[in-house]
Amino acid sequence: MKRLLEAAIENNREWTKKGNVATYIPELSKANKEHLGVAVYTIDNEEYYAGDCDVKFTMQSVSKVVALMLALLDNGKEYVFSKVDMEPTADTFNSISSLEKRNPNKPLNPMINSGAIVTSSMISGKDGSEAIERILKFTRKITNNPTIDINYDVYKSEKETGDRNRALAYFMKSTGIIEGSVEDALDVYFKQCSIEVTCKDIARIGAMLANDGVMPWSGERIIPRQIARIVKTIMVTCGMYDASGEFAVRIGIPGKSGVGGGILASVPGRMGIGVYGPSLDAKGNSIGGLKVLEELSRELDLSIF
């Protein structure tokens, strides 16, 4: 396995030259475009890694998986899906248009920005800071890494430039989809996106999901099997935004990308995979990361279909 991962990095590092790091959140533009790393964590507690697997990056949209799990734990699926749908999208991850066109005005799914701001707004806590503390605590637990924290430079950078997300959130407040404070919801969202991880950390989240909600390293159940199932299904249909269909055909496993360059993948009953490569394709997915996953899927016969 170790050799397979090393080969996947070596064979695909070239691809990183063909994409670009995200610049619309200025702090993200400081990433090294050629970085590429991968980690695998099996449900039998074996860990393998290769390449730039210790480089820290911010979760960005990978955090939408974490927020969805907590929102489901806190509120139950009926309430969550009364506010956000579970349908894939052919629009970009920060699209505004479908919010107004659809009736009722629910965001399409919890993996795009509008839907994720809603799930963040549902996380229990007396205010935004209590909600983000709960997200951090939960993230530390499901990564088995107590040192995980927020990168405040990225947070500030996103907060300063996050007008598009502000527009989505205020629109959703006007339609009653967001019930509480919009600014609190946005602050939770910006902070959760700025949680810093390595691909080893996200591989462990993937392993917990692959193991139906039980953390393989401790045997402790952290989420009910049904929540693990819902989250993995939404990752398959919506996790790569408007590239989810192609990802399902080429790779065929639940996955969630972020513009920080991470992709969290989960192979049911087998393993979690974390990849990192900040050079992105036109749809905002890690260009080298996708190629690494494609090679692993082929070599290890990972597709669930």
Ligand SMILES: NC(=O)CC[C@H](N)C(=O)O
């Ligand atoms: N696709 C992403 O990773 C988007 C997350 C980013 N923080 C944003 O809201 O724009």
